[in-house]
Amino acid sequence: MQGIADYEFIRPLGSGNHGHFFLARRPRRLPLDVEFVAVKVLHAESSDVAFRRATRELAAFAAVRCPHLVTPIDAGQQDGVFFYSMEYLPAGSLADPAEPYTTVQGLRALAAAARAAAALHAAGIAHRDIKPGNVLLHPDGGRLSDLGLSHVFTAGMTVTGMGGLDAIEYVDPALLLGGTPGPAGDVWSLGVVLHRVTSGTGVYGDLPASDGLLALRRVLSTTPRVSDSLPGPVADLVRQCLGPAHQRPDAATLADRIDGIQP
Numbered sequence: 001m002q003g004i005a006d007y008e009f010i011r012p013l014g015s016g017n018h019g020h021f022f023l024a025r026r027p028r029r030l031p032l033d034v035e036f037v038a039v040k041v042l043h044a045e046s047s048d049v050a051f052r053r054a055t056r057e058l059a060a061f062a063a064v065r066c067p068h069l070v071t072p073i074d075a076g077q078q079d080g081v082f083f084y085s086m087e088y089l090p091a092g093s094l095a096d097p098a099e100p101y102t103t104v105q106g107l108r109a110l111a112a113a114a115r116a117a118a119a120l121h122a123a124g125i126a127h128r129d130i131k132p133g134n135v136l137l138h139p140d141g142g143r144l145s146d147l148g149l150s151h152v153f154t155a156g157m158t159v160t161g162m163g164g165l166d167a168i169e170y171v172d173p174a175l176l177l178g179g180t181p182g183p184a185g186d187v188w189s190l191g192v193v194l195h196r197v198t199s200g201t202g203v204y205g206d207l208p209a210s211d212g213l214l215a216l217r218r219v220l221s222t223t224p225r226v227s228d229s230l231p232g233p234v235a236d237l238v239r240q241c242l243g244p245a246h247q248r249p250d251a252a253t254l255a256d257r258i259d260g261i262q263p
Contacts, residue, residue: 004041004076005083006027006028019041058075073087094137097137107198109136113190113193114258117183126185130170169203183251187241190254191237203224226239
């Protein structure tokens with residue numbers, strides 16, 4: 001794909017739930033003092049109703065004032081394909097960093113993402129897609145990116161339509177079984193990312209990379225396991241994030257507690 005609308009793509013940046021990311025040149029019509037932006041192109045076909053709903057959700061996301069949220073810039077539709085652009089952060093993400101990061105850097109980025117989630121929650125928005133690929137590294141800590149819009153384009157979405165294997169591990173099993181997205185689900189996701197940043201492993205072990213149904217079955221049939229390698233306070237915090245929804249810390253409290261971790 002060479003581009004979309006008036007965005008000229010430079011190179012792929014990776015894939016996310018239901019879409020691909022590209023590094024693109026900023027169109028001249030956008031009054032921004034940057035050369036490049038990131039563009040996400042969604043897989044699913046966009047109807048006019050879905051397009052209007054998605055742009056409303058992106059506008060609500062953009063209206064949340066938080067320095068730890070990636071800034072949405074533009075959105076559009078071409079030949080039935082929905083896309084949107086956002087600021088480009090060259091340091092990459094926890095999943096795909098430009099350079100290896102330390103545990104301290106990972107924790108700083110995750111604390112920033114938790115504060116971003118808290119700001120969204122205060123505005124009545126659940127992110128729905130928090131995972132290492134959406135926690136971006138930045139000199140001041142991190143940014144939370146890519147509001148989960150897949151539900152807008154996939155009516156009646158089932159568990160097999162939740163996205164790639166990189167996402168399944170980070171989704172609250174209650175949502176995989178049809179539960180309603182909300183702040184508690186985002187806190188679950190943050191807890192699983194915390195586990196991976198501090199232990200280097202997932203709470204379900206190594207999920208099969210070539211069999212999506214087997215990976216899903218593993219997630220739905222296995223109790224998450226906290227690594228014995230984690231210090232007690234970190235392990236306790238992860239367990240609280242994965243506990244009953246009504247007993248989980250809120251995202252702002254989680255951010256403060258992540259700040260207090262001494263790796």
